[in-house]
Amino acid sequence: MSIVMKKSVPILLVFITSLIFLAEYFVFPELKDVVTLLQNWGIILTAFTLGFGAVNMFMFHGKQVSLRAKGQWPYSLWLLMILVLFTLVGVIMGATSTSYSWLYNSSYFALSATVYSSLGFYMTSGIYRALRAKNAESALLLIVGVIVLARNAPALAAQFPILVSMDSWLSSVPTTSAQRGIMIGAALGAIALGLRTMIGRETGFLGRLTEGEKGG
Amino acid sequence: MTAKPKTIWDRLEDIPREILYGLLLICVIVPMLFPIGFPVPISAEVQRWYDTIEALPAGSVVMVDFGYSGGGEPELAPFAVATYAHLFRKTGIKVVTMCTSSEGPLLWERAMVELNIARFGKEYGKDYINIGYIAGTETAMAAVGKSISATTSTDYKGTPLSQYSIMKGVDNAKDFALLIEYTTGGDQSEGWVRQWYTSYKTPYLCCVLAMMVPTMLPYQKAGQIVSVVSGAQAGQVELLVKVPGRGVKSADVITVTHLLCIALVAVGNIAYFGKKFSGGKS
Amino acid sequence: MDLASVAQIWLAALFTIWIYSIAFRDNPFFKFAEHTFVGAAAGHSLVYGVDNILRYGWAPLTAGNMLYAVVFILGILMYMRFHQTYYWVSRVPLSVIVGIGIGLTLRSTVTSEFIAQIISTAQMKVLGLDAWTAFSNLLFITITLATVYFFIFTFPKVHGGRLSLISTIAKYGMMAAFGYSFANTVLSRFNMIFGRIDFLMNTWLVLPYAMLALPVVLILVIYAMIPAEKRPWPKPKN
Numbered sequence: 001m002s003i004v005m006k007k008s009v010p011i012l013l014v015f016i017t018s019l020i021f022l023a024e025y026f027v028f029p030e031l032k033d034v035v036t037l038l039q040n041w042g043i044i045l046t047a048f049t050l051g052f053g054a055v056n057m058f059m060f061h062g063k064q065v066s067l068r069a070k071g072q073w074p075y076s077l078w079l080l081m082i083l084v085l086f087t088l089v090g091v092i093m094g095a096t097s098t099s100y101s102w103l104y105n106s107s108y109f110a111l112s113a114t115v116y117s118s119l120g121f122y123m124t125s126g127i128y129r130a131l132r133a134k135n136a137e138s139a140l141l142l143i144v145g146v147i148v149l150a151r152n153a154p155a156l157a158a159q160f161p162i163l164v165s166m167d168s169w170l171s172s173v174p175t176t177s178a179q180r181g182i183m184i185g186a187a188l189g190a191i192a193l194g195l196r197t198m199i200g201r202e203t204g205f206l207g208r209l210t211e212g213e214k215g216g
Numbered sequence: 217m218t219a220k221p222k223t224i225w226d227r228l229e230d231i232p233r234e235i236l237y238g239l240l241l242i243c244v245i246v247p248m249l250f251p252i253g254f255p256v257p258i259s260a261e262v263q264r265w266y267d268t269i270e271a272l273p274a275g276s277v278v279m280v281d282f283g284y285s286g287g288g289e290p291e292l293a294p295f296a297v298a299t300y301a302h303l304f305r306k307t308g309i310k311v312v313t314m315c316t317s318s319e320g321p322l323l324w325e326r327a328m329v330e331l332n333i334a335r336f337g338k339e340y341g342k343d344y345i346n347i348g349y350i351a352g353t354e355t356a357m358a359a360v361g362k363s364i365s366a367t368t369s370t371d372y373k374g375t376p377l378s379q380y381s382i383m384k385g386v387d388n389a390k391d392f393a394l395l396i397e398y399t400t401g402g403d404q405s406e407g408w409v410r411q412w413y414t415s416y417k418t419p420y421l422c423c424v425l426a427m428m429v430p431t432m433l434p435y436q437k438a439g440q441i442v443s444v445v446s447g448a449q450a451g452q453v454e455l456l457v458k459v460p461g462r463g464v465k466s467a468d469v470i471t472v473t474h475l476l477c478i479a480l481v482a483v484g485n486i487a488y489f490g491k492k493f494s495g496g497k498s
Numbered sequence: 499m500d501l502a503s504v505a506q507i508w509l510a511a512l513f514t515i516w517i518y519s520i521a522f523r524d525n526p527f528f529k530f531a532e533h534t535f536v537g538a539a540a541g542h543s544l545v546y547g548v549d550n551i552l553r554y555g556w557a558p559l560t561a562g563n564m565l566y567a568v569v570f571i572l573g574i575l576m577y578m579r580f581h582q583t584y585y586w587v588s589r590v591p592l593s594v595i596v597g598i599g600i601g602l603t604l605r606s607t608v609t610s611e612f613i614a615q616i617i618s619t620a621q622m623k624v625l626g627l628d629a630w631t632a633f634s635n636l637l638f639i640t641i642t643l644a645t646v647y648f649f650i651f652t653f654p655k656v657h658g659g660r661l662s663l664i665s666t667i668a669k670y671g672m673m674a675a676f677g678y679s680f681a682n683t684v685l686s687r688f689n690m691i692f693g694r695i696d697f698l699m700n701t702w703l704v705l706p707y708a709m710l711a712l713p714v715v716l717i718l719v720i721y722a723m724i725p726a727e728k729r730p731w732p733k734p735k736n
Contacts, residue, residue: 006589010589010593025606039352040366042594042599044555047551048574049576055577078533079536082541087545095549100322105506106510108535109510112535116690118518120691123684125237132484138673140673140677149481154254154467154471168260171433174641174671174678175675177641177671178675180619182649187611191604197600205593206592237521287690289693318542319542351547351550368553409610410610414609430679439618448686462696474684
């Protein structure tokens with residue numbers, strides 16, 4: 001298949017699709033029905049991508065099991081069993097059925113919540129080891145961090161109202177202004193990246209390129 | 217060559233992590249076993265959140281997005297439950313929920329159980345509904361903002377929306393008086409600003425993880441979001457709505473653990489400067 | 499409480515303890531819980547992917563809208579990405595998703611994250627106010643401009659000499675913002691830890707035999723943390 005087919009057609013598709021959305025928003029509201037159809041297609045196509053994780057799991061962990069990778073293959077087998085169990089129960093009984101809900105609440109929910117929270121332990125170690133006033137910049141980070149830590153403790157905030165005022169100033173002046181500067185910079189970057197992707201100058205979304213495709 | 221003996225500064229600078237984690241666990245468990253009942257002051261953002269909902273006239277329809285994952289449930293669910301209680305206490309408010317997180321429908325069910333919805337006398341399909349998880353984040357937001365009926369024809373369990381009276385006359389973003397978001401993802405919290413506020417000027421209340429609040433502050437400053445709050449402030453809204461729950465319970469633990477953090481920062485810096493000024497290298 | 503609910507709470511509690519054990523040492527119980535998590539996550543995504551395809555794709559197709567057959571074909575073609583030779587076929591449906599994403603974000607990013615932010619900054623007054631508010635507003639505008647300058651102009655010449663003051667102001671502004679973010683991150687994580695410990699103490703440990711089981715579970719986990727070669731049982735296979 002020629003490079004035109006493999007590379008240029010996808011880039012052209014990106015251009016046309018994004019142009020339809022921009023045209024509908026700024027110039028031609030008559031394209032509303034086309035945009036609605038494309039949005040619904042976008043939802044369905046995104047739904048198809050939700051299966052990628054499962055396919056990758058099967059490819060990687062299936063290999064671990066077939067090769068009997070030392071110390072790993074029983075865990076890989078268990079992972080695949082859980083994946084299949086979730087899928088079968090969810091698809092056959094229903095994604096909001098009592099059975100699936102039980103499965104979700106007894107395992108995935110508890111695991112997810114605990115994994116997120118376990119980072120708190122590492123943060124404690126990080127606070128102790130890394131939050132040191134080694135220079136002016138880290139001292140500023142430390143001072144602001146300690147003030148906000150104190151304000152976030154409800155009892156300290158109630159006992160020392162000055163902490164609330166200081167936190168309010170810190171959040172509304174340096175934090176918001178710096179975040180706004182970062183946001184404007186990021187927005188310009190996103191606009192530039194979007195435009196470059198539309199005109200085919202950015203081809204990252206195409207994935208791996210052959211030598212011939214890289215040239216053109 | 218013999219190793220140099222460890223000074224007090226060396227020991228203070230290198231407390232084993234097991235001790236740190238043990239101290240943290242003690243600071244979490246002890247206040248739970250022996251509650252102190254620390255006060256919970258109400259912040260300006262949470263007061264604004266409460267006042268915005270309080271000002272909703274009867275007949276208003278509110279869109280709620282359950283966009284958080286299981287990881288964010290301990291922080292965001294108490295705030296969501298208290299806000300639902302507030303909405304349901306008001307007369308004539310209808311609540312349409314959608315989920316931009318795949319765990320949203322199941323987490324919504326958990327929240328409804330915790331809310332004990334029966335005590336409010338509200339009926340599913342008449343006063344509140346869940347139209348389910350819609351993949352695509354901003355694509356879903358844009359699609360629903362344009363037309364719910366063109367996007368989905370069923371609720372989260374697959375029952376046709378036409379069977380529910382709540383959806384009569386409710387089809388796009390213009391039909392909603394308020395948008396409320398609970399999320400662990402920046403894509404969702406910022407996406408609603410781009411897809412709903414920018415296009416339809418829908419008033420937007422945003423509840424995110426505490427760590428995400430700074431990134432949302434510029435939107436609040438520009439007036440695009442009415443109030444940005446963190447789930448960690450759930451205790452405040454529970455007190456305002458008078459439904460004390462997990463949020464209020466956490467106040468003691470948060471205070472003690474934060475005092476531990478401040479103490480650890482102090483110890484670390486004392487050790488660092490002590491070692492520096494006594495001629496040692498860090 | 500029915501048996502299903504009790505079993506659910508027990509499983510959730512065990513998984514919670516096993517995941518927390520990684521904070522101290524890696525061990526087989528953590529690995530087991532970790533692999534359960536990854537498998538469940540992949541399975542859950544697949545379940546809701548299928549649910550969405552059926553609700554938003556299959557339903558309109560079976561209702562007579564044959565145009566949706568195109569999106570089904572495109573969706574299936576996306577899985578060609580796993581093929582050694584025909585991976586490029588998956589670029590077509592991916593292009594549609596990327597095009598939709600670019601279209602949606604470009605048309606509102608300019609307004610929401612660029613123009614609105616600039617207007618908000620430009621509307622800040624520095625005259626006719628009390629000294630502290632005027633100073634705060636001036637500082638706000640200065641840090642915003644300095645941060646934008648810092649990120650947009652990346653070649654070294656514009657950060658040298660007297661112009662380095664702008665970068666310094668931006669860096670200090672960002673340090674303050676990161677300090678604020680860091681403290682809020684601590685709050686977030688500790689809140690989550692409270693949530694899980696609250697579940698263990700007030701939902702699991704109130705169940706019959708849970709208090710007896712807790713020390714047994716902890717001893718087993720601690721035992722599993724002993725390196726395999728030092729453990730009396732089970733012996734590692736050579």
